Amino acid sequence: MSTVTGSSVERAIAARTAAGSGALIGYLPAGFPDIDTSIEAAVALAENGVDVIELGLPYSDPVMDGPIIQHATQQSLAGGFKLRHGFEVMAAITSRVEVPVVFMSYWNPVVQYGTERFADDMVTAGGAGMITPDLIVDEAAAWLAASERTGLDRIFLSAPSSTEDRLRSAVEHSRGFVYAVSTMGITGARQDVDIAAKALVARLRAVGSTSACVGLGISSADQVREVLGYADGAIVGSALVSALRDGGVRGVASTAASLAAGTRL
């Protein structure tokens, strides 16, 4: 189902892979620490070597997220974040930078907003697609239809514990890239990115993936370099969020730049 020409995300990743390294995908939550700063921070990612921006939509019950992202998204919600702000943040980012921006959203907010309306508003905001951490292909009929109609990328997760059939399904239904969960766990920096990640990417390749990006636990340029040794992209979240929390936009810019060093040969 994937078509390179139809997906700006896949093109961005493929371009970086062709250049000899691979892509750096950076996550930040919308509305953290506030709406305006979250826009500036995302722009800073793009200006400092991040190839795809993953814009998190804060949610009350984020089961895939570790403490750093939980606290950030809770703060965003406490500050009055609404879904419509997510589209405003996305539109502001895409009007200023060329890199593709995808949402990362738990499923209930999308359902309540209306899946079709959500897709339309994402297109209007210049968004490229969405990562759905708690939506498996089996339950995704509405999102498959909406993304098909609009051409948005849909990024499903794959895990070390996934069966062959499930990996194949995730690859076939994903567009842009397939998200390889590096370890059996939740978001948050780890010393060692699990060896399971390398094996998982090999298994994804075996079932046809041409765009596999690894996330969970990556927090240093060395880890980015290591992951890009076998994957098409490395996804960094918590390390960027804590840099933004502790050092503001300048802090996150400098962390992004240092992570991006890991994408060079």
Added chain:
Amino acid sequence: MTLLRNEVGPYFGEYGGRFVPESIIQALDELDAAYQTAKADPEFQRELAELHKTYTGRPSIITEVTRFAEHAGGARILLKREDLNHTGSHKINNVLGQALLARGLGKTRLIAETGAGQHGVATATAAALFGMECLVYMGEVDTERQALNVARMRLLGATVVPVTAGSRTLKDAINEAYRDWVANVDSTHYLLGTVAGPHPFPAMVRDFHKVIGEEAREQVLALTGSLPDAVTACVGGGSNAMGIFHAFLDDPGVALIGYEAAGEGANTLKHAATITKGRPGVLHGARTYMLQDDDGQTVDSHSISAGLDYPGVGPEHAWLSDIGRATYLPVTDDEAMSALRLLARTEGIIPAIESAHALAGTLELGKTLGPDAVILVNLSGRGDKDMETAGKYFDILDTEQLAAEAVGDVPDESGASGDLA
């Protein structure tokens, strides 16, 4: 003929499913396969029945409460005494079943979420019985209002982790348990305590509790010669209600009524009346009714009863409500506390505050159905764990009185709301 009680998931009408991260799917598949095997395995069923007979104390009795019934329009009221089970509530039924499954899967560690602490205590009990490690996630707010159950779990050898994320109640404890399970799925079974969550939990947990209704159906028939006119239960996640409803699903003459916690009132912002006031959404792995804002953010629930303080409900209840087979009605904190005291004073039985919601609803139902009606109520738990809450509510805790007097701040005697006339 399609029987309602043959529904096995993963969907109940448009509800249920598996809205979870991919990392959990393999564990759910493994659990589902193990459960399907166990369901058909006479040895598993024999072992579970033997445990219930020699450890849980099954069958639990039914008690007719005539003095209480005088306050319910004279209808005959029969209590299914799940409060008499070992550990003091229905929760042990499900816990022993899942612990046996976990042992069969080679898991050495049980994790659980708990609200009131009843499910945590039951899980800690099973872990002690089977020699397994046990870790219980409990919202920090709940560890404070259910301190006695925290002590019980620790005494049983479990580790209790107060959860400080989000609203610091049951829903956040569930999130934390999922996070633990994703990271430790090889060694760990997540012993979910209610009929919510992703498949196979709603159907499996119901099956482990359906013994309640099966026993009660026979007991009521033996006592009265006919089926009851209505079966009532409290509904938080809804496990005790599904347990007692299930045997009666295909008896069209038996009304099934679940009482939700309306907190300070279903029309206030402080309640947990999920079906009454919520709308369909996705929470904790299942599509079901839930309390949420326009953006789909889960709204904090409120109930004086920690065990009902949950913004979701099991998907089978959502379906039974939609098709009209069961009815769900709100009961406030004050109504529940009045019923709790009424049962204590008329019958010498102190119910859990959760179960008191069913009693309060039944008082009204009896007046509607009249003196010829027979109502079966699931008395899902005993009230020992609630003594501090009840003591504060009714201003009958001497220690607090003394402490208050010591600082010259005597509580106002009229402060207790919901006094019985």
